[in-house]
Amino acid sequence: MAEASSGGSRFFGPSDRHLLGIQGMHPSRIEPILDLAESYALLSRSRKTPRDLLRGRTLINLFFEDSTRTRTSFELAGKRLGADVVNMSVAQSSVNKGETLLDTAATLNAMRTDLLVVRHSQSGAPALLAQKVDAAVINAGDGTHEHPTQALLDALTIRRHLGRLEGLTVAICGDIVHSRVARSNIHLLTSMANKVRLVGPPTLVPRSMASLGVEVHHSMETGLRDVDVVMMLRLQKERMSGGLIPSAREYFRYYGLDQRRLDLAKPGALVMHPGPMNRGVEIASQIADSDQSVIREQVEMGVAVRMAVLDRLSRGGRS
């Protein structure tokens, strides 16, 4: 299999065990997940999800970093499939040494966990755990590395609205250099023959990011021209206190999404945001709440995608 040599261990592992990232994932493995997620979206709406699918399985949400949205989304996904879901929030200070993380892995093994959803502030932490635990590991966001289920849910949302997931031009805007969401989306979208533009100030989108096979723009006016999809990213407050941009007002003036800028994109272009939004900083309220915005649908697709991932991983590649 192509993915076995180019990173198959990252998704569903050598024995289809883990989801650690999108990089290296072959498009032929992405489409079936999206198809499955699509069906789960319909089943969720009709409240007919197969609650016996993960009966007797244990899913632990192991969050070393706060994230109410993602954790809740995985929790709902697990419960809709009948898993026993446990949330573990772990104080960052107690696991800032690799050894402690491995101790955690040993503990989880002793608890006979089946599925482990991991969020961590350090890139590569879920990969390290995956080497040491018996459970299937799902990366729910690691440092500035990847957030694979976010990219999958974004892809599903795009496909549902635009009918395809290739030949599109997608602008990802904002703090790209620190964004795991952006990285996963770049990998997914470029692997499926879409054009990706990164747009933001040079301190947040260095030119060197062009090495990822994307175009880099420092002007929204050029970056948004004729795009099919505009993905906005949340601006972290620490980017301002860290001196990467001068102020929220300057950021919105040059990199905020307003109607004038959105008008540069193709008519009906989708507006996306992984949430939570800073209204008036990266996106105008009027745009966030407009007909072009699919932000709420992204949340809905998030649960569906996570159900599909849990489904696939629980089968251990025997689907």
Add this chain to the structure above:
Amino acid sequence: MSTCTVFENVRLIDPASGLDKPGRLLVRDGVIVGHDLPDAEGKPKGAEVVDGQGAVLCPGLVDMRVEIGEPGHEYRETVKSASRAAFAGGVTTVAVLPTGSPPIDDPAMVRMLRFRGEEPDYVSILPYGALTKGCQGAELAEIGLLSEAGAVAFTDGNRAIASARQMKLALTYAQAFDALVVQHPEEPTLAGGCATEGELALRLGLPGIPTAAEAIMIARDIRLVEMTGGRLHFGHVSTGEGVELIRQAKARGIRVTCDTAPQYFDLNETAIGDFRTYAKFSPPLRRENDRLAICAALADGTIDAIASDHAPRDPDDKRLPFAQASAGGTGLATLLGVTLTRYHDGTLSLSDALALLTCRPAALLGVSGAAARSGARPIGILAAGAPADLCLFDPDRAWQVIAGELPGHAQNTPFDGRALEGKVMGTWKNGRRVFGGAA
């Protein structure tokens, strides 16, 4: 009613186009019409005629490094008094440092300064924006909003950006707005003294600043420009080591530029003998070998512009023990005369000397004919359509600088007593005479 002025019997020098010939220039309604016009067009009926008596007519000088007292230090100087000094020196446009009180780190302040310079009796003002908030070196200022308000470049004035990370961020961020970053090249932890480190400072018992403080900062920042691809200008370079680093960087295609000020190519550290505080500068006056290196760098084009580094100071700022006295000297009125010393000693041609004072600083600030940003008035050139900002001067007429008798309010000149050749006969802003009587 339309107004016309004809300048005749003048030597027209426009370094931007290479023009240097006797001729005539026609100005209508404050705008240059042309210089090669046939008699019928070139001397309209009823036009005011200015007989230049063979003197040089060139673009009004563009001084890219000026402090004025406004806002916050009006007791030192005001826009009005600075304008008198500027016009007497042939200067029609000044780039004003953002280090007033409050600092120019808000778009409204930039607009305020611009508007002041649009008054007919005042010198045109191109404000610098603060590079960091409050010029404190810690957080980026709003470079985009300040640019939009009319800031031509970004600097913290005489405060070097000490942190390499901060300079890296500034050079990186500024690229989104194609903004020029201007650095005071002095490594601040080495710059605690008040005179150039060496025998003279030792004898006078003054704390020294090594010349390497300049080279260290320049070397670091060149590396940061290489890393980020930004655009950096070093203000008032003063050492041989510093200009050599810039010369090498330019040869490698790195986007760095620099200016110097008259005190660094006309004076050396001996001017501070007897603790003469009018000769106290930041960076301090250097040794003779550095002065000669600056002259050589002017001649070979390593130095891109000459700025007056005009820093008005009140007598109370200067009548203090040397180490406690404020650094800086006035320079607007003497800028042309001192620069012409390098023409008279053969270091520079007249056209090259004027290029350093007109089109080259205008180009650095993005306001020259070719480089003018959209909507900006092109300055520093004698081209048709440009505003008639003009300087008429006799390069051979001698005069003496006398502190206390200079135009303008501030009198703290380091050139007190100096005999200069090159006197401004008249200055015009937007075609209106703002200095000099009958030529």
